[in-house]
Amino acid sequence: MTAPDRTSAPAIEFDGVTFTYAGGTRALDGLDLRIEPGETVAIVGQNGSGKSTLVKHLNGLLRPDSGRVLLDGRDVRPVHAARLAALAGLAFQNPDRQLFAGNVRSEVEFGPRNLGVRGRDLDARVGAALEAVGLAGELETNAYDMGYSRRKLLAIASVLAMRTPILILDEPTTGQDARGVALVGGLVEAAAAEGRTVIAVSHDMRFAAERFGRVVVMRAGRVVVDGTPAEVFAEKRWPELRAANLEPPLPAVAGARLGLGSTPTDAALVAAVRARNR
């Protein structure tokens, strides 16, 4: 594989991927999934359904037992993890498994430094990433003096600074207050506007419905529902959602009760009610 093209994201394909952890837990079970460049995809599913395992296959942290993970049609198995890391940046579910440096600056510098970025370009990237997560001015702060929610934002910033064509966020809204959730949603949309592929694992159905073009529902290591938020949260899909231990968001439920079709977001429900009243 040649040096990664930083300007465009590769298409991602999981082809019959199976992965079993030492100890026997089968996390992925013949997973098939294709993600086109520039898509925004929320991966939802119950705890233990394989969501985090899936995304760890994208940056080389895990390798399939069988089946293949392909980027632009090429198997990633022989590709060195450092190469994959330049293509796909992953912000961990638990920031404490990701953060290690003494202060905020060295934490955020680490990724781009490994990509060969130095000097002013490095400073600019670090500054922009911290600005994006609302941590500008915290350069010299010790990460462990920050509360959990800010450490989580710091972990996201350190991945943003790598400017990878594929951005992966594992439960980015966990522990965030209303402003934090809105901030992370804005990051997703900004990355998408730059043509990057954004993949987020989430338990927050509202976040998935409002900020992503596509929702993928996982259950027991496979994809069971896949489509736009309006398709996935439509009433006819509820039995499958509930079998995957998920509940449709309230506006979807209210829209269905009122016979207004699939209204997965507050905005969609308001629009549908307005159209009905007209």
Next chain:
Amino acid sequence: MSLDLAAVRYRYAGSMSVALGPLDLSLEPGQVVGVAGANESGKTTLCLAASGMAPAVVGGHLDGAVEIDGVAASTLRPHELAQRCGLLFQRAATQLTHTTATVFEEVGFGPCNLSLARDDVVARVWWALAALGIEDLAPRDPTRLSGGQGQLVALAAVLALRPKYLILDEPTSELDPAGTGLVADGLVRAARETGAGILLVEHKTDVLARIADRMIVLDRGGVALAGPAAAVLGDDRLVELGVEPPARVRLARDLRAAGLDLTPDLAGALE
């Protein structure tokens, strides 16, 4: 009988600024008191102070009084404190002992240390696992659980101690909606069956709407709103305090803001 904080102010070690307070709070057995607030508003610090961890374990300086059933928390020894007041950390994974081979042993670790009879320990472990609907995890290796499963196991370990007061710092943060529902129901059941008083820090206001009796909203370490949960969750100031209102409140507000009357059919659809 109650857990009381009176005129509490707390500073972390090495910090000049007050992280919490001045604050008064009372938690009675059988009652669920919800705590919401923006990030860095003092929620975790409140958990540390109310459970006696701050300053005893984490250092810092506390003014005012924290009393558990009339006894100053600062005078209780760690094992006495643990039986009165159970604390679930925000990072549940940091709470696992990493000394046990199975979830069953992990949840039994605390009760074993209370020198209970073996049958008693076993009964408590099954009760705690059942309260959260995770009996099937009993034989699993506690270090090989998903984030959400680990969180449920850590909560079960706290429940198994059957403390009189439970201080829970975002117990559902990594849980799927079904797991969140299980925890909410499990807490209500635990409060009813053991008479425990529960202080519940939670960003998910839908959970608070479902189970909290009373609520406070923190802002910069102080109490910005307090009262019956339904009243606090319907308060217009919630958003500016960085707290997401429950979905029903938010949707009703969105509809009204769009100039749409909340007719009975609409209101009914939001129930």
